[in-house]
Amino acid sequence: MPHADSALVPSSVATKQQFWGHVHEQLSLVLDGQNRNWVSNLSTASALLYHSLRDFTAFFGAGDRAVNWCGFYLIPELFPGKKSPLASDRPPPLLLGPFHGKPACQWIPLPSSNTPSSRPLGVCAAAFVSAKPLLVPDVDAYPGHIACDGDTKSEVVLPLIQHLEGKPRVLGVLDLDCLALGGFSEEDAEGLEKIAQLLVASCDWE
Numbered sequence: 334m335p336h337a338d339s340a341l342v343p344s345s346v347a348t349k350q351q352f353w354g355h356v357h358e359q360l361s362l363v364l365d366g367q368n369r370n371w372v373s374n375l376s377t378a379s380a381l382l383y384h385s386l387r388d389f390t391a392f393f394g395a396g397d398r399a400v401n402w403c404g405f406y407l408i409p410e411l412f413p414g415k416k417s418p419l420a421s422d423r424p425p426p427l428l429l430g431p432f433h434g435k436p437a438c439q440w441i442p443l444p445s446s447n448t449p450s451s452r453p454l455g456v457c458a459a460a461f462v463s464a465k466p467l468l469v470p471d472v473d474a475y476p477g478h479i480a481c482d483g484d485t486k487s488e489v490v491l492p493l494i495q496h497l498e499g500k501p502r503v504l505g506v507l508d509l510d511c512l513a514l515g516g517f518s519e520e521d522a523e524g525l526e527k528i529a530q531l532l533v534a535s536c537d538w539e
Contacts, residue, residue, distance in 0.1 A: 336377075339363050340384035349392055353524025356385050360528060364535045371411065371536040376431035378532055379404050382509070383433035393516070401512050402482060404432020405493075406441050406457050407505030411538065427461060427505055434510070438481040453477030457506050460490035464503050466522045470515040487516040491529040495538055504538055 339359040346352050360381055364374055386393050386400040393400060406427035426440040441457045453476035460467040469488045472478045478488075488511070493504040507529050511517060 336363060340381050340388065342385055342388045346389070347391065349518070349520045349524065352385075352389050352392070353521070353527070356382065356524070357527055357531060359385070360531060364531075369535065369537040371538060372431060374532060374536050375405050378528070379431050379433040382528070386509075393511075399512055400509060400516070401485060402432065402434030402437060402508070402510040404434065404437065405430035405505055405507055406461075407493075408503070411504070427457060430505065435482055438479060441479065455479040456488050456490050457508055460492050460506050461503055464492045464494060464501060466491045466526055468517055468519065468522050470517075482510060484512055485510040486514045487511045489517040489522055489525060491522065491525050493529050493533050495533050504533065507532075 339362065342352065342355065346355050360378060363377055363381065367373065367377075383400065383403040386403070407430045409425040409428050411430075412428055424443045424445050426442045429437055429439050441455060441461075443458050444454060444462065454462065455477050456467055456469055456472070456475060456479070459477070467488075467490045469475045469478070469490075472480070472485055472488050489509050491507045493507060495502045495504055507525060509517065509525070
């Protein structure tokens with residue numbers, strides 16, 4: 334089967350539970366036997382997710398309800414030689430990784446543990462710091478939202494968590510935007526969380 338066909342959603346898929354099970358299965362098949370390079374695998378995942386979501390119009394809609402961005406923000410340790418765009422007294426930000434959609438913000442600032450900022454965190458930063466999924470039905474009502482695309486109305490962010498010797502390490506986040514209010518549900522967050530877990534297990538991060 335051509336790799337591009339993995340993003341097609343068959344007509345037999347009628348519920349979100351079936352949809353996320355189908356996407357997880359397709360991503361597993363595409364990644365199986367491939368190299369474990371995180372750049373290649375996250376690039377494949379962002380494209381597959383983006384096009385699968387846009388193809389599944391029964392629940393995610395089309396046109397003004399379409400998913401308009403899908404990608405990753407990652408810790409700078411994964412980018413050799415990359416210098417932080419922030420001052421040296423600030424923690425390094427999350428850096429833009431593989432994505433599908435319009436050009437996006439290059440980096441996401443993180444709070445300092447020594448001098449916490451009084452400003453609210455953006456959606457990606459909040460999900461990264463809490464190490465928990467974050468569902469935002471209305472980004473305009475979310476304090477601290479960073480508007481990379483002014484047309485985005487809702488968002489869901491999932492942390493990528495690696496477990497090393499029983500200790501969790503947050504590698505970054507999987508971020509999806511939608512052009513509709515309330516574009517994502519808890520069911521979507523649960524399906525995406527399993528995909529995030531699959532990606533962490535399918536890549537080498539050192």
